[in-house]
Amino acid sequence: MNVTLTNTAKKLCIIGDPVTHSKSPLLQNAMCQALGLDYVYLCQPVKAERLGEFLAAAKELGYAGFNATMPFKELLIPCLDELDPLAAKLGAVNTVCIREGRLYGYNTDCPGYIAALRAAGFEPAGKRVLLLGAGGAAKAVAVGLGDAGAAQVTVANRTAAKAQAVAGLIPGQGRTAAWNAETLAAEAAGCDLIVNATSLGMAGQGEYDDLSFLERLPRTALVSDLIYHPAQTEFLRRASELGRATMNGLPLLMRQAILGLEKFAGVEVPPEKVVPILEPLLSQP
Numbered sequence: 001m002n003v004t005l006t007n008t009a010k011k012l013c014i015i016g017d018p019v020t021h022s023k024s025p026l027l028q029n030a031m032c033q034a035l036g037l038d039y040v041y042l043c044q045p046v047k048a049e050r051l052g053e054f055l056a057a058a059k060e061l062g063y064a065g066f067n068a069t070m071p072f073k074e075l076l077i078p079c080l081d082e083l084d085p086l087a088a089k090l091g092a093v094n095t096v097c098i099r100e101g102r103l104y105g106y107n108t109d110c111p112g113y114i115a116a117l118r119a120a121g122f123e124p125a126g127k128r129v130l131l132l133g134a135g136g137a138a139k140a141v142a143v144g145l146g147d148a149g150a151a152q153v154t155v156a157n158r159t160a161a162k163a164q165a166v167a168g169l170i171p172g173q174g175r176t177a178a179w180n181a182e183t184l185a186a187e188a189a190g191c192d193l194i195v196n197a198t199s200l201g202m203a204g205q206g207e208y209d210d211l212s213f214l215e216r217l218p219r220t221a222l223v224s225d226l227i228y229h230p231a232q233t234e235f236l237r238r239a240s241e242l243g244r245a246t247m248n249g250l251p252l253l254m255r256q257a258i259l260g261l262e263k264f265a266g267v268e269v270p271p272e273k274v275v276p277i278l279e280p281l282l283s284q285p
């Protein structure tokens with residue numbers, strides 16, 4: 001897309017390593033243009049060991065803020081002047097605003113996922129969820145579902161101790177299940193929503209050995225994968241073949257970006273105004 005640059009444009013960026021695959025510049029520049037916000041959003045590769053130098057430079061150069069992806073979501077926490085309570089609970093930030101030289105950290109993945117579910121017509125309150133994975137993204141999903149009133153969130157992960165830690169973030173709602181085909185099949189049979197929050201199925205990562213547990217899902221269950229590259233993982237392809245409704249990672253990507261821009265610019269970003277602009281951009285390869 002073409003970006004109209006003014007000499008007064010406030011600077012934003014995404015930092016990460018790797019980061020050049022990121023769709024955030026595309027989304028944020030399109031939203032700023034559509035809303036008449038005078039910002040420019042860049043892609044900024046940063047090595048983990050040079051985070052301090054980046055932060056000093058961003059303040060000095062007058063950046064208004066930045067988003068963070070791997071490996072910075074946790075690494076940034078001790079560098080911040082203020083941490084939003086939700087980001088503190090998750091131990092992860094994806095959005096940092098710079099105001100008068102001070103760094104304010106937020107997490108928009110968590111509310112972004114719930115907004116994406118609701119936009120797809122799925123209300124999490126009272127629902128039973130099977131959450132696969134226990135990394136940073138799974139934590140955001142678990143806490144979001146817990147806050148939204150899910151009846152039960154069952155976390156299954158290859159490393160059981162991490163599943164326990166994630167379930168422990170939502171006492172009374174979180175529980176764990178073992179990471180094996182038999183247990184996953186039994187758990188799938190009783191859930192309204194199943195979420196793949198592992199990196200299995202992502203381009204260049206591994207694949208599930210056995211997806212037969214999807215056959216046990218109730219007909220009405222929603223199958224959600226946080227991955228958006230590829231747009232249809234094997235997990236979603238199989239679920240779709242079985243006639244279940246599916247949602248890939250693009251709605252989450254879009255919703256966390258909308259909520260992030262609200263933090264940066266301090267304005268309301270109406271989804272009904274920007275989603276029709278973002279969706280066609282995201283459907284491009």
Ligand code: NAP
Pocket residue numbers: 109132133134135136137138157158159162197198199200202206226227228249250252253254256
């Ligand atoms: P992470 O913290 O590195 O967690 C990775 C998870 O995948 C862990 O639960 C890990 O299990 C599991 N895993 C990795 N390899 C596995 C294998 N061979 N067998 C079984 N489990 C395996 O990553 P993350 O930040 O949570 O991201 C997870 C996924 O969500 C990624 O694919 C990412 O692209 C996607 N994501 C999408 C969005 C979006 O905007 N749509 C946002 C955030 C993340 P162990 O704990 O046992 O290692």
